Amino acid sequence: MSNERVAAGPIHNRRALLAGGTAAALFAPGLTFAASGDLPAIRKAAETGYDASVRRIQEWIALPSIAAENRDMDKGADYMMALAKDAGFQHIEKVPTDGHPGVFATLDVGAKRTIGIYFMYDVKQFDPTEWSSPPLEARIVDKPGFGKVIVGRGAVNQKGPEATFLAGLHAIRAAGKKPPVNIVLVCEGEEEIGSPNFRQIVTKPHVLAALKKCEGVVIPAGWQSPSNGGVSVNLGAKGIAELELVASGAKWGRGPKTDIHSSEKARVDSPAWRLVQALQTLVTPDGNTPAVDGYFEKVRPLTAREKELLAMAAQQLNEADAKKALGVDHWIDDLAWDKTLERLASQPTINIEGLVSGYTGPGGKTILPGRAVAKIDTRLVPNQTMADSVAKIRAHLDKRGFQDIEVNVTGGYDPTETDENSRLIKAEIATYKRLGAAVTVYPRLAGSWPGAVFTSAPVSLPAGQFGLGHGSGAHAPDEYYVIESSNPKVEGLVGATMSYVDFLYEIAAIK
Structure with a gap:
């Protein structure tokens, strides 16, 4: 980011930015959310809590729990527990494993439905000499075409999106409301080394019993396309x-x-x-x-439905944007765009x-x-x-x-698969569409996350990713997460926060 300016002093014109873009123009909450009358108060609370939400991300980035280096792992688990307590979770515990500990927490509001949330508190290693902004200082910089972003290790993978979900819980509570669903949080500190002990956490009898009550499990994400604000709903992951x-x-x-x-x-x-x-x-x-x-x-070869979804994705997704984002000029064997998507999902x-x-x-x-x-x-x-x-x-x-x-x-x-007709997937699609985000239903995320622990026995739940907002640079220098968007197609921190709130209301209501 050599052409970016480190923002100095207070954040200017924040209210104007918060009111701009899709957050104000396109935010159309679900019927249940709108009918509840909770939207104005929660939205106001999210805006009022913006500075605290930014600090929450910055302070979390400043503590780099790195499993591969055995660096600050107990501190990372303790900090995760403190974040959960601060967000209103009632039962919080550190869960020991054969490796680094995890965290289990529950927020029970007596709702009819429960949603599971997956967090990781570990991050990838980094070489400070490769960064234009120090990776643990979480500075706010101006990124042309995006707005104000936080730069730091873990900014988008995963502390920014996870802290944004927590910001939604803070906003609900600050508005004098309670979440429309109960929440089960499971968190590990070994995702970046392949989650070797995560199954030990979720199969603890009391953790498994809590997960069994869930409609599904979601990992927060910030993957909006900067070109059209679009998002992908993945029906699985490699x-x-x-x-x-x-x-x-x-x-x-x-x-x-x-x-x-x-x-x-x-x-x-x-x-x-x-x-x-x-x-x-x-x-x-x-x-x-x-x-x-x-x-x-x-x-397993691609199914007819997967091929259909990939053909639609080839029309919805932009090849030039993909090449630019990856910094490549050619695909394997100079394949056509639709064939690259098939290969990405099936190979x-x-x-x-x-x-x-x-x-x-x-x-x-x-x-x-x-x-x-x-x-x-x-x-x-x-x-x-x-x-x-x-x-x-x-x-x-x-x-x-x-x-x-x-x-x-x-x-x-192992790889994961989730039913396209599950409540979880239907709620994701419905929420995205209401909020004005173009939706691509994609058969399989080419990247990996330990969702198989949830989708396979004994948990056997739908699992996926959800969240508006944008960030990039995971595992790379100058990783960033947008907090004030200058791109009208991409949500900033407040809009992303409200997307999680709306999603919780959708989970509570969807048939």
């Missing part, structure tokens, strides 16, 4: 397995056990080349299709996240490394499972003589 493939002289029995002088390559085997050779067998020569033995045998992948071996600093260092590591993620589609995917990779390597290559699983979960 699963993921995260793992490390490790080649070492110690395990192989060949090559050096530690780094040695590179002149010895004339007579000593290289674990780094060993790893490269193993990696080449996992995919087709172009690197685009898994070539692991039997990898596609359980893959399992084996991706190299990173390769680490030997010396990677400035200049050269003539060594023959004794160890090489490839960080891998595999994206999974129905009816694949994480366990089966990893087992097939292990068997594939063994069959080709790579028994020495270690396969260390660090986390992951």
Whole structure:
């Protein structure tokens, strides 16, 4: 964001911005919400609480709980508990796991229906030198074409949207009202390392009993398209397995056990080349299709309805915007736009996240490394499972003589599917459409989240994402979340807050 100005001093013209855009022009609440008479008071409370809502996001970003680094994890859980208490949850507890703790909380208002909300309090690692604005300072900057945004690690993934949902609860309470539904909150601190212990949290008997009362589970999101304000309602998400493939002289029995002088390559085997050779067998020569033995045998082809939804999505979504957002000029095999969407929804992948071996600093260092590591993620589609995917990779390597290559699983979960006719999905679509957001119903999110813990037994609930607003840069430098939108098609913080309020009323009323 080298062309962006750090906002100094108080936020100017905030009321004008809050009154502009879709928030004022298009906000048309559900019949139940409108009939309740609660809208004006809650809207006013959301506007009055704007500064506190901004500080809530900034203060949360300032505490970077990073599971991969074992950094501030207990502090992160404690802070999450404090946020839940401040938002009005009555029962709040830290839930221990074999790894980092989670948080379970309930807000019981005696309503007929209950909604589950999924939070994560952990964030990805970061390198401050790559950021134009310090990643933990959560500065407010002017972003051309968007307005005022908060820049910081976790801004959009997920602290900004999660704090915006909490802002909705604060606004309801400040208006002297109570939520139209009961709320069950489940939160983990290991999402960014593949949620290895999240199932332990949701299957605790009392947590499971609370979830069983829910209509479904939602993760807050801020994904509005800046070009048209559109949103996607995803009927599922790909699963993921995260793992490390490790080649070492110690395990192989060949090559050096530690780094040695590179002149010895004339007579000593290289674990780094060993790893490269193993990696080449996992995919087709172009690197685009898994070539692991039997990898596609359980893959479910797209259904007729999924193909129909993808064809409609190809008409609704903008290819040029997608390429610009990703910074790419070509798709695989120069595929047509509609075919890229089909592939994105239906294709399992084996991706190299990173390769680490030997010396990677400035200049050269003539060594023959004794160890090489490839960080891998595999994206999974129905009816694949994480366990089966990893087992097939292990068997594939063994069959080709790579028994020495270690396969260390660090986390992951299965893909999810949610019924298009569930109350949860119908409520999402109805709320979005009323608020003026163009809706694309999409078969499967290409990214992953641990929704399979909710959609599979024993929980067996619909699960998805919901929320207006916009942010980007997850896992990347200069991650941001819009708080005051200068784009009339995208909601700022208050509009996004009110979208969650309306969604709760819709869940309470939908048939």
